[in-house]
Amino acid sequence: MDEITTLYQENHELLLGLVLQLVAAIIIFYVGRLVAKGLSRLLEKGLLSRSVDKAVVAFLVSIVYAVVLIATILMALSQIGVQTTSFIAILGAAGLAVGLALQGSLANFASGILIILFRPFKAGDFIDGGGVSGTVEKIDIFQTQMKTPDNKRVIVPNAQITGGPITNYSAEPIRRVDLVIGISYDADLLLAKKLLHDMLLNDPRVLTEPAFSVNVGALADSSVNMNVRPWVNSADYWGVYWDMLERVKLTFDEHGIGIPFPQMDVHFYKDKIDTKE
Template identity: 45%
Template sequence: MNLENIDTEKWLDLGLEYGVKIIGAILIWIIGSWIIKKLVSTSKKLMTKSGYEDSLQGFLSSLISWGLKILLIITLLGTLGVPTTSFAAIIGAAGLAIGLALQGSLANFAGGVLILLFKPFKVGDYITGSGESGTVKEIRIFTTELATPQNRKVIVPNGPLSNSNIINYSANDLIRLDMIVGVSYDDDIKKTKEVLMNVLTSNPKVLKDPAPMVAVTELADSSVNFAVRGWVKNADYWDVHFENTEAVKLQLDAAGIEIPYPHQVEIHKES
């Protein structure tokens, strides 16, 4: 028996066996990469059509791409005869360890995805949430950046923000301006209502429709309180707030109507 022929046949068999596997793995990699590229491209188009934010599109596309590539690599290793059970166990254990170590970050990530998906607010909106108020400057995956009225930069984690009550003052085009004005019990209610209504109707930024309203809302301990309500455009809210606050004081003073306030009475003792 010729040992050289046996060794040659053995190497040929091994070459054929692993050569077929290697060629198969190469084909799987080429076809799999093409499929992944198409899937990622299709998912981007669907997300764009659905109106997803650019930052969310980029993150989800990367997540889909890397997830599919990991599956492709595991498939390749299986094709080459490498046991993949241990790889799956290692990936699972690593995922669990990372998840436990990054609980807060994962909560913020989940919150960011929810905010970007359901859009309770957008960049430019003025909101209150998670104990903070300000104009939304940027929505990231993990945090949201606000600018306060004093132009202070506030970074709010998306986890607590998504789980809190969010007030979006910019969601609607119109907003109602509410004021409570208290006057003395000695003053005439009808006349007071006329003065306060004149404050609303004389301001061109207060809309005629919906109609403004003045009504007695409470008979308090030391004053008769009036609800003064007018609808304004969102962008005009603060201007009208300051203008009407000043106008209420000036016009009540001009009409001789008193706004109650604590008085200090001096007591002089006889010597």
């Protein structure tokens, strides 16, 4: 008993220091876990307020919580004297190996996060991205699911979409239909402009504001090209585009206005060959 008392008296400062370090490590771990939970909740509320998919939110929140908790554990171990340099080196090497092995997947993951956060498009939009044109059906972390106009389902990696220009045809409520109508040089230009003007006025899908325009765009090699540019609601774009082309052909035929097409004149020359008998 006396030996234990003597040992305690000789090492009580060391023991007290160890106890204080242990208490400090426990406090660091406790506070760090509270911080991890608080950050996770803030991130979850922020993402849900931006209408981010719940599965994506849960995935991101779990990653943030795990990263903060690992950092807290390393700090707590360092407080009690454990050398954490080797742990950090191991984690870094493991992270590098995983990153190299999943380089393409990580790029798609990062692109998916950018799409979800900045929302260049959403489900239901018709876009042109990653070399594919179609309606967005679903946005996942690694890929975006699209349906083409001919009803084909295409899965496009997110990195392929964000790696180039993205054209969102559904982003604006109205669009302009650009048509180039050519007539022959001997046709009545003023009559053609009046007929086009009347066709646009009589189509209820053509908006009055912004106003449409019918102008001569070019004096081409074999035709006078007119630019016809009506504004329509985005949902009516293709209907107006196709109907106008058909109506222009029928109306011009009815009024004798020729629509030129490429032609080639071939001339044959017969050489006179003198023959000697």
